[in-house]
Amino acid sequence: MQDLRIVFMGTPHFAQASLTALLENNLNVVAVITAADKPAGRGRRLKPSAVKEYALEKGLKVLQPTNLKDNEFIKTLETLGANLFIVVAFRMLPKVVWNLPQYGTFNLHASLLPQYRGAAPINWAIINGESKTGVTTFFIDENIDTGNIIMQKEVGISPSTTAGELHDTLMEIGSTLVIETIQQIKHQEVVLKPQPKVKHPKTAYKLNPDNTKINWELPIMDIYNMTRGLSPYPAAWCHLDMEQSSIHVKLYTVRPVFEKHQSPFGMIMTTKSEIKVASNGGYIIIEELKLEGKRKMDAKSLLNGFKFKSGAIMC
Secondary structure (H helix, E strand, O other): OOOOOEEEEEOOHHHHHHHHHHHHOOOOEEEEEOOOOEEEOOOOEEEOOHHHHHHHHOOOOEEOOOOOOOHHHHHHHHHOOOOEEEEEOOOOOOHHHHOOOOOOEEEEEOOOOOOOEEOOHHHHHHHOOOOEEEEEEEEOOOOOOOOOEEEEEEEEOOOOOOHHHHHHHHHHHHHHHHHHHHHHHHOOOOOOEOOOOOOOOOEEOOOOOOOOEOOOOOEHHHHHHHHHHOOOOOOEEEEEEEOOEEEEEEEEEEEEEEOOOOOOOOEEEEOOOOEEEEEEOEEEEEEEEEEOOOOOEEHHHHHHHOOOOOOOEEO
């Protein structure tokens, strides 16, 4: 087998960990492909991706194509002489790209495929109350996250795990799996496994304002799981309605209390240090939140300077 010449494709911090692992293991990364710089912060200045920043720091060649089918981009890829492409948290590739390298193109996905194909597998595993998830490497094919499996590693999810915590765990385990996958390819030890057919596969839909909004009529554990599954980003949200105003609220840390009650769903009750909201099957105790126009803070700090009016409701 020829020496590996790798093109790495990725964008966020999750992908950077795998790129770091490649370099730490002295693998030959001939180029890095990442997303275009995007406006960020109050000044809306262009900010490079985490992968780009790291790649430039290490002196790697960086490409930022807007069109992955562009002829000039394809020609550039061909001139690199790469024989293996690795994709981590990037975007869907056209066949003309993933079919190019001699040893194929493999992807690291943050779930135990075939479950949770899609854009947000870490979040949805927690939102749906799963007790386990994992990472999968697979060879890319024409569809999204459907290719033959190379390797998988399982990870447990505790009842209190947040999306941020699971992200970091899977990021590190995933970077190790990438290296193990490369070793299998290098030594021609890969045993491919087609993804099993699942009657009711769970999908990792892209997160948006509609599917991250809290419905206070849902069972209390659904609200709890949704909040930790979206914490710290993008955060579960709802409106705080009181008198003539409606305030956008993000919730980061909550705690369920199971208790029978007759209160309307979404009704807010407070003490000097506690905010609780009536839900289906009990109350949600809000421990950390952010009101529009204010900084993120714990409930006690908010209550020191903010008064919930009588009849206030989360909706």
